[in-house]
Amino acid sequence: MARELSIIAARFCCNCVGGCPRKPSLPPSSRITRSGLWAASSAGSRAWPPALVSPLIDALTTLSSKPSALSRCSSNDTQPCRVSRPKAALILSPTIRTVPAAAFWTIHIKARPALKNHTRIGFSMGSSILTAKDLSKVVPSAEGELTILHELSLELNKGDSLAIVGASGSGKSTLLGLLAGLDLPSSGEVTLAGQALSALDEDQRARIRAEHVGFVFQSFQLLDSLNALENVMLPLELDGRKDARERATELLQRVGLGQRLTHSPRQLSGGEQQRVAIARAFAAEPDVLFADEPTGNLDSHTGERISDLLFELNKESGTTLVLVTHDERLAHRCRRLIRLEAGQMVAPLEP
Structure with missing residues (x-):
């Protein structure tokens, strides 16, 4: 069984990685799925359409396949994972420009069947x-x-x-x-x-x-x-x-x-x-x-x-x-x- 990204709960902070003195801009209960993101906060609600969210999930899906990176993530909302600055920036995806460059993430992973007959072995020239x-x-x-x-x-x-x-x-x-x-x-x-x-x-x-x-x-x-x-x-x-x-x-x-x-x-x-x-x-x-x-x-x-x-x-x-x-x-x-x-x-x- 291959591990695949299912649902992501995200907490964003303001341009820092090691710790954030400010309140996260999205509450821990915010959900990102393929159908988009919707989050309510004291400042009102904000929504991201699927076109912005899908590349974000692509990056996280790739990250989740790396055991060394995945081990940094916690399923406890009070203990968010702290990833390095480059990885945090990639997680936020090139297409999402309005979000700070660093974030705290909680990633929920569920078992999903591996891709049928799929291997990452390279293809030969002409195939x-x-x-x-x-x-x-x-x-x-x-x-x-x-x-x-x-x-x-x-x-x-x-x-x-x-x-x-x-x-x-x-x-x-x-x-x-x-x-x-x-x-x-x-x-x-x-x-x-x-x-x-x-x-x-x-x-x-x-x-x-x-x-x-x-x-x-x-x-x-x-x-x-x-x-x-x-x-x-x-x-x-x-x-x-x-x-x-x-x-x-x-x-x-x-x-x-x-x-x-x-x-x-x-x-x-x-x-x-x-x-x-x-x-x-x-x-x-x-x-x-x-x-x-x-x-x-x-x-x-x-x-x-x-x-x-x-x-x-x-x-x-x-x-x-x-x-x-x-x-x-x-x-x-x-x-x-x-x-x-x-x-x-x-x-x-x-x-």
Whole structure:
């Protein structure tokens, strides 16, 4: 039986780790679940939607799989666990920017069956790592049902690179989210790292993402309370890598930020923040890297440099690249290219 995250009770403090002189901003009874967070306090109520809470639970799910980290957690609300600053920051998730950078947590774990036939053993070059079959996504609208994607199929092998291009609103980002398991299709199936995602619950999909996937988001999702080096170290520390600092430093140097290691995101330009996000995405050497406009905020010279890095790392580690981009030069460097129009795939193109 594998241990999976079930329910989290959280107590947030104000930007400290070792102890907090202030009253927690959320009461110990606050509950975070996949359906969102709702908490009542003397100051009123606050709610977080699932879109903000789900990445938080992803991070905690990964943390809960580490016995050394899990042993720090207490089931007693009066004895909250105190985690190190980097882990605490990661727990709060890059997408939750309004929450302090440190927190006290009580984590309730229950036994859940292990993922069927799942292993973290690497995939060999040329073996299938990601497939989509007859994917469709339909959402309700004021005018009735709106079809965002219509019966799209593709297959990617380990080490492949795929560019997804198309006009705004063509379904590119929706497809990226479905392939990564961040959303589920209305019909069809995605198989990632040998697992049919529709057969998994949300925590199991989170585990697949944590073990096999890296992301570069358009909005970067860096933690403001950590400097550039610490942001890149986070996934490495969570994975128990002893060389976290050395690996993070090397990657930041490769993206041209060797002199900016101790700078916070607020001290970096948009292009520099994007380079930190790219370094972080490659830090844990994922099997698949999903990137939404990875060169979108960069000048042409820096964009070319980052493109070179993406394909160097793709070649070195065999990471499969799935890129959404408007950059035709970047798109045509990929081994495969598909163009979307109104949610449908134009005949696949070979660059």
